[in-house]
Amino acid sequence: MVPIKKIGSVIFMFFLGMVFCVAQTKKSKGDLFFFQYEYQKAVSAYEVQLANGTLTPQQFLNLADSYFQTNNFEKASEAYLELYKKDTLMDGHHYNKMLQSFSKTTDKERKTAFLATMSTDFPKELMENMDFNNQLLQNASANSGSDYELFNLDGNSPQTDFAPAFYKDKLLFSSGRQQNKKLKYDPGNEGYFNLYESTLQTNGQIAVIQPFGQVANTGFHKSTPFYSNKLNSVFYVLSNTQNGEMTFDDNGKNALSIGMQRIGGAFQLLLKDLSTSFYYPFFDDASGKLYFAADFEDGYGGTDIYFVYTTNGQIMSAPINLGPRINSPGNEIAPYIFEDSFYFASDVFYGLGGMDIYKANIEKDGFGIPINLGNGINTEYDDFGFVIRNEGEGLLGYFASNRPGGKGKDDLYGFKVNEKPGLKTITFKGRVIKPYGRGESIDKAVVRLIDNTGGILRETYSDENGNYRLEIPWTDSVVLESTADRYSTFKKQFSEEELEELQNSDGYNVELALYDDLVEEKEGQMVVKMDKFYFANSSTQLTPEIDVQLDKVVTFMNAFPDAQLRIETYTDSRGGSSTNFKLTQERSDTIKKYLVSKGVPATSILYTIGYGEDKILNNCTNGVFCIETLHKQNQRSLIVILNDNVLFD
Structure with missing residues (x-):
């Protein structure tokens, strides 16, 4: 995997750290611009090399990425497709970029053709997620199903404002607004990211904005805060430093670490690797798990979401990947849990735009299918960093977006809504087993959900352990049917009350008798x-x-x-x-x-x-x-x- 991904509009330059070219190997002008995030200049330099016949395959991939980062999706798709045909360097993350490029051009048929060719190489969960979201967005005309009162925050700056977090009766967020003109982050042409706090008004707007004084002041990046009420601590991302200076790995990269600041107490560095950046910490008070995004080599694409077990914030395990139900060939960031729902942002190719916000139901053995929140929250631009809580008789939430009409590069948006965002779904899961003996599992049994007219809503096959899982948009009545070769047929209609009970159960086993x-x-x-x-x-x-x-x-x-x-x-x-x-x-x-x-x-x-x-x-x-x-x-x-x-x- 390559270290450059598009996360947000300007944010990606911060998220993935600063790479400084060192004199270990001679690099071209295009390489220098590319690794300094000057993508338009990289395009010009690489195109000269291309014309002169001196562009290496890796540099051609860098050129494709540079086209992508500068929104030249026509040229990006052509370059990725040429690399794909040669079967060199392309990985799942670049496949995702190629599919995104196809989606943003008039040549969408290529996306369909590519998916038909590569579908067996993608995890089945990814294809299920794609089919389910395509169906939802088409049927609902990309409507989220919720009536949002959406507003741009008055406190946004002309720079980058993102990563909102609730802090008692205040709102924390990250911003590139310059407090010190001497401390300037060149790739973003703004100040190093810092943490800010603001008071929350009854209408959801923010006021009295000032730097967050509970964390140590440094001259480098501090961002993406999360406050744990249980630990009375703030988790956040910061640049790796030593003795007040940035530290770099052997390739000249300054990565990002995660620290925990106890309010009024000590600071503790939790996750640090000079070659790996960590982003968007979220601490789940209920389970003691610390979630975050990172780009480890064993991931599914770009940045994946992981968690570690902790004891009062002390890390007690190695990072655990959330798996292909959540993570994709794209980038996943900004995990957040609210009332048994797992929210996060992803730029997976089947979304509405760049970064979209998704919601997955938290289940006993994992997660439900991540559902795009649809129009209202998501746009064709980047939408990410979603947080929400109960407020009065409704809900209050915030997120960041670079949609048109804002005050800066990325703006903070607030919203009020009467019910949890996201379409309600029904999940059937369990095992297909024999009803006698020791309940031997049955593989390759077809399991389907049928509507009142006999139409098939969703269909799957049990795996080698008899496990099955089906998820559909909410309906008041549905028929569950299953059979296998030389087995009996199971058929049961579920009422609305039974469906409600089912969602709170551990699962539903289907029994088939072998003739x-x-x-x-x-x-x-x-x-x-x-x-x-x-x-x-x-x-x-x-x-x-x-x-x-x-x-x-x-x-x-x-x-x-x-x-x-x-x-x-x-x-x-x-x-x-x-x-x-x-x-x-x-x-x-x-x-x-x-x-x-x-x-x-x-x-x-x-x-x-x-x-x-x-x-x-x-x-x-x-x-x-x-x-x-x-x-x-x-x-x-x-x-x-x-x-x-x-x-x-």
Whole structure:
């Protein structure tokens, strides 16, 4: 992965640190401009090299990135596509940039064609996320579903203002407004980022803005604060320094670390790596997890979101990637949790613009599909750094955006809304299992959700452990259906009340019966599998022991209602022939009566036959002495499946 990503409009230059070219290797003018974030100048220099035939493949990739950063998406898409055809240097993050470039040009068909070619190389979660969001945005015309009262903050500056955070009854944020003209960050042509605090007014506006005095003053970057009420501490990002001076890795890069400042107490450096930058800390008071974004080599694209376990802020684990349900080939930043919802920003290619804000439901074993918040919050520009809390009878939130009409490069926006942002969804998840034995899992079972008209809303297949997961926009009623080859079909309609309960449960297991587990071959025909049972001598009365066996037939018919049955009953050679015929016929009729009383349709039982002593299985015929055990071998009832050979055609 390359170290340059587009995160926000100006913010990306800060987020990914400052790279200073060192004299270890000779670099071209284009390289010098590129690594100093002077992308327009890099384009001009690289194009000269291209014309002279001296551009290396890596520099050509830098040129493609420079086109992308300067919004020349036509040339960016062409350059990325040429690199892709040569199968050199391109990784998932550059694929994301290429797809974004296609989306921002008139040649959107290339995006579709590329996705069709590469879909199997992307994580299945990414494709599910894309399909789900495309469906949502198309069906809702990119409407968020919420009625926002949105406003630009009066305290925005002509520079960069971003990363709002609640701090007691105040609002913290980051800004590039210059307090000291001598301390200037050249790539952004503004001051080094610093933390500011402001009072919150009843209308959501901010006032009385001043530098945040609870953290140590330095001459370099401090940004993206988050205040933990539980720890009474502020987490934030800062430049790596030593003895008041910036520190660099062997490649001349100054990365960003995460520190924690206890209000009125000590400062502690939590995450530091001279070659890796950390961004946007968020501390979850409930779990003690510290979330952040970083660009580790094992990520899924650009910056991914990770977390570490902590004890009162003390880090107790290695960083854990949130996985492909959240992270994509793009950049993910700015994690935030509010009422079991996980908010973050991403520039994944299927969004509305650059950075969009997404919401994923927090589940016991991970996250739901991240849902684009849609128009109102998101635009075709960069929208990121979302925070929200309960305020009075509604909700108050803030985020940053570089949308037109602002006062600076990135502005802070506030909003008021009556309900949680984001469309409400329904999640079905669990395992597909057999209902008997130890609940053996079933893989490759189709599981689908169906609407009231019979249309398929969503479909998936269970994995090797039987796990399935489906998520759809909220509806008041839905049918869950599942089946697999030679398995029964599960079908259940859920009411609105049941759907509400389901969202608060640990999951919903689907039970499918395997036909071959419930049948066996006897006497040259396929029958329902039962343990052998006996009527009392000369009796047609069922016993509890017989009922248990016949209930297996009921279970079979519930699983395979299209089966057609014949009930056959036999006896031994003792007694008169006509008496035995009558006795076995009455026993078959009694079995049918019981099955029908348990819900088996009478039309599914085509015949009931009593064979008497016509089909003796051993030598115990009339006049032959046999012990009781041998006689009992001839006393039997069979439930024959007449259409076994065509049942699964």
